[in-house]
Amino acid sequence: MVVEYAAKAVENSGTAIGLRVKDGVVLAVEKLIHSKLLVPGANRRIQTVDRHMGMATAGLLADGRNIANRARDEIANIRSTWRETPTVKERPRAVADRIALYAQAYTLYSSVRPFGISTIFGGVDKTGPSLYVVEPSGVCLGYHGAAVGKGRQLAKTELEKLKLSELSIREAVVEAARIIYLVHDDNKEKEFELEMSWAGDETNGLHVPVPAELLADAEQKAREALETFE
Amino acid sequence: MDRIDINRLKSGEVNLGTSIMAVQFDKGVVIGADSRTTTGSYIANRVTDKLTHVHDRIYCCRSGSAADTQAVADIVHYYLQLYTQMHGTAPPVSSAAAIFQKICYENKDALSAGIIVAGWDKEMGPSVYNIPLGGGLFRQPWAIGGSGSTYVYGYCDATYQEGWGKDEAVNFVKNTLSLAMARDGSSGGVIRMCIITEEGVERLFIPGDKLPKFWEGREVLSVPVSKDATVPVPMAVE
Numbered sequence: 001m002v003v004e005y006a007a008k009a010v011e012n013s014g015t016a017i018g019l020r021v022k023d024g025v026v027l028a029v030e031k032l033i034h035s036k037l038l039v040p041g042a043n044r045r046i047q048t049v050d051r052h053m054g055m056a057t058a059g060l061l062a063d064g065r066n067i068a069n070r071a072r073d074e075i076a077n078i079r080s081t082w083r084e085t086p087t088v089k090e091r092p093r094a095v096a097d098r099i100a101l102y103a104q105a106y107t108l109y110s111s112v113r114p115f116g117i118s119t120i121f122g123g124v125d126k127t128g129p130s131l132y133v134v135e136p137s138g139v140c141l142g143y144h145g146a147a148v149g150k151g152r153q154l155a156k157t158e159l160e161k162l163k164l165s166e167l168s169i170r171e172a173v174v175e176a177a178r179i180i181y182l183v184h185d186d187n188k189e190k191e192f193e194l195e196m197s198w199a200g201d202e203t204n205g206l207h208v209p210v211p212a213e214l215l216a217d218a219e220q221k222a223r224e225a226l227e228t229f230e
Numbered sequence: 231m232d233r234i235d236i237n238r239l240k241s242g243e244v245n246l247g248t249s250i251m252a253v254q255f256d257k258g259v260v261i262g263a264d265s266r267t268t269t270g271s272y273i274a275n276r277v278t279d280k281l282t283h284v285h286d287r288i289y290c291c292r293s294g295s296a297a298d299t300q301a302v303a304d305i306v307h308y309y310l311q312l313y314t315q316m317h318g319t320a321p322p323v324s325s326a327a328a329i330f331q332k333i334c335y336e337n338k339d340a341l342s343a344g345i346i347v348a349g350w351d352k353e354m355g356p357s358v359y360n361i362p363l364g365g366g367l368f369r370q371p372w373a374i375g376g377s378g379s380t381y382v383y384g385y386c387d388a389t390y391q392e393g394w395g396k397d398e399a400v401n402f403v404k405n406t407l408s409l410a411m412a413r414d415g416s417s418g419g420v421i422r423m424c425i426i427t428e429e430g431v432e433r434l435f436i437p438g439d440k441l442p443k444f445w446e447g448r449e450v451l452s453v454p455v456s457k458d459a460t461v462p463v464p465m466a467v468e
Contacts, residue, residue: 082313082321083328 002114003107006136009116010059014192015149015183016045017159018056018120019176020131024169024200025122026210027056028176030151030184031193046197046209050075050086053095053123054197054207058149059136060116067099067119067134074098088123088130089142096121096132096140104138118148123207124199151183158182169200173210177218178225185226194219243295244269247416249378249407250280250291252348252358253390254371255399258427259348259356262403263291264378264411265419276419285310287426288326288349293376294363295342302333302343322351327359327367335365344375350426372402378410378417385409396425400434408441 014030029045046056047068055071057064074095078086089096099119107114119134133146145159158179167175177194184192196215199207210218247268252261263280266273280292282303288310292299306329313321327347334343347359360373372390374382386406394402403423411417421441423434 081329081332082325084322084325 003137006059006114006116010118010136010148011150011152013058013060013149014045015147015151015155015180016056016058016118016120017147017155017176017179018122018131018133018143018145019159019162019164019167019172020122020129020144021164021167021169021172021200023129024124024172024198024202025129025131026169026172026176026196026198027054027120027122028180029056029058029195030149030180030187031195032187033191033193036191040193044195046195047071048197048207049095049121050123050207052125052199052205052207053086053088053121054199055122056120056197057117058120059118063115063117064119067103067115067117070102071095071099071121074102085125087125087127088121089132089140095123096130096134100134100138100140103134103136107137120146120148122199124205129200147179151186154186155179155183169198169202170214173198173214174218174221177215177222181219181222181226182229194222243297244274245295245416247378247414248280248293248376249374249382249410249414249417250293250344250346250376251374251379251386251403251406252291252346252372253394253399253402254348254356254358255394255396257356257396258350258425259358260396260399260403260423260425261289261291261346261348262407262421262423263376264407264417265422266411266417267296268416273418278419279422281422281424283307283431284326284347285314285349286320287351287428287431288321288323288347289424289426289431290326290330291346291348291375293344293346298341298343299345302330302341302345305333306330320351322353323347323349323357323359324351324354324369327361327369330359330361331365331367334361338363338365346373346375348373348426350428356426374406374410376410376417378407378414381413382406382410396427400425404436405442409444411441412444 014032016029019026027046048054049071075086086095103115106112114136121132132142134140144164147155180194196210198210245268250263265278267275267278282290284307309329310321330347344363345361350356358373360368360370407421420438421436425432
């Protein structure tokens, strides 16, 4: 029951999406701005947890930070014990798996509440690109395209239309921006900021924010697409 | 408080005096060890097997305290079984070495263990890792360890060549261990070897009387240089 409330917290937050494509992953977040006083570009919702891996969250921001720190600790532990590069899901080095176990543990006891976030883990490791979503209940599933948060229904519909396994990450960046803008349209009253990151061949396997130029270009194309969308 | 002497065994503890080594060749690794375990000057076991299986294609050579190295090897064996179960494939040798190193370093005050980890895995092929007393980790093409190793550093440095195949590597191990066993009182007995490749593990056994022989000394210590050397003239006796 409490897990359902946690899921509600996720549903009411800004959308986060992830795309797993041919040569990498792209994460994008619709960051709703609730005050003009907030510094643009601060308060990131996409965290880097390892050089080649990042996570985007939807839900309670503070819970997101907790999970990000836990993920970083788990990664440090994997590197220290096995002296290997952690993978997103492939066990036993699975970061997403460990976080899923951690989230699930909080659903067992009445003295704590479950985490009010869904986390999208995206990364590129030696098995290729991976995208996994951990829900408040602790369920961890792999996706080619994932969406969580307010606009997930529309985002999922749009993602299903794409041929994700054929896109490059550069193309995926443009698509992700377009989807976020589309999804935000339903939410026009609030201002929003688009936050995106990518990892793949073009970034040499590192998880980094999308460069400003590419981001601006993608946003421009997204606005144009919005006008022609019915 | 006196400095802790990690080389002193606890009373009743058994010592793997030892000569151990491992050599990497193109398709795999050859590991070898002598077979002597001593308690003081008594040889507690003269046919010891110091080459310990921790995984299908990963073995370790143990030197130092027999108890310590057996305990550490058992723990690593457990971890690698866990890895295989959780992961579905064999662990890389680097991971096995990492676990050995973690244990040896974190417990360096309590342990007396010099271990050589060697094996074959899909990603890296053959590899040899030396973990001496302090718990440092060193990947090397060939590694020697144990009390007997000190006598053969020169021989190894002078003989080793890159690019050897299986037979040359086996010979190298055989000769080196023989020399070490000949000079080190804590090493002796038979030579046990394992050849680890993608296909499997082959065990070799060389009994004491079949060890390669080197300079053994001469039976008679001095012989006159030439036959008609000064023959002493008997003293005239009146």
